[in-house]
Amino acid sequence: MSKEDNLNKNxxxxxxxxxxxxxxxxxxxxxxxxxxxxxGLMVGSGLVAAKAYLIPKExxxxxxxxxxxxxxxxxxxxxxxxxxxxxxxxxxxxxxxxFKAYEQKCTHLSCSVFYKxxxxxxxxxxxxxxxxxxxxxxxxxxxxxxxxxxxxxxxxNDIYVKASHKEEQAV
Numbered sequence: 543m544s545k546e547d548n549l550n551k552n553x554x555x556x557x558x559x560x561x562x563x564x565x566x567x568x569x570x571x572x573x574x575x576x577x578x579x580x581x582g583l584m585v586g587s588g589l590v591a592a593k594a595y596l597i598p599k600e601x602x603x604x605x606x607x608x609x610x611x612x613x614x615x616x617x618x619x620x621x622x623x624x625x626x627x628x629x630x631x632x633x634x635x636x637x638x639x640x641f642k643a644y645e646q647k648c649t650h651l652s653c654s655v656f657y658k659x660x661x662x663x664x665x666x667x668x669x670x671x672x673x674x675x676x677x678x679x680x681x682x683x684x685x686x687x688x689x690x691x692x693x694x695x696x697x698x699n700d701i702y703v704k705a706s707h708k709e710e711q712a713v
Contacts, residue, residue, distance in 0.1 A: 617659035643692040650685040
């Protein structure tokens, strides 16, 4: 017996469904399958919503060193994560000379955002969301709210961030 004959016989043992029977699915079986899948998606969505409601987001506490002033050129950015957190942030050196720090996740579906130098816009490529780089406010697209921000301050030539006063008032 050749290898090819052996393979032809073995797959039939592994998958004994006849071709004619493979396409015959009753409406009732199809409806049961759809109900099961829909129920699973509903339960999964409920668990995600419950987790977001019951487990609050990590709060930024204290002052955190990001980098030196000369490490971020005008119009440049620097991504960073605060120690003890998993949330990505972005530090932007605006063309006006200001430094701004925002969470690097879009408020729509948590896609990563990036700064477009010279435009004053923070862009989310997933669904074409745009944010104002000076304020973090939504300019266009589906994001429901502004980007969460951190307060940027300096100690000599070092850049530090801490929780923004806007967020503390909103809580």
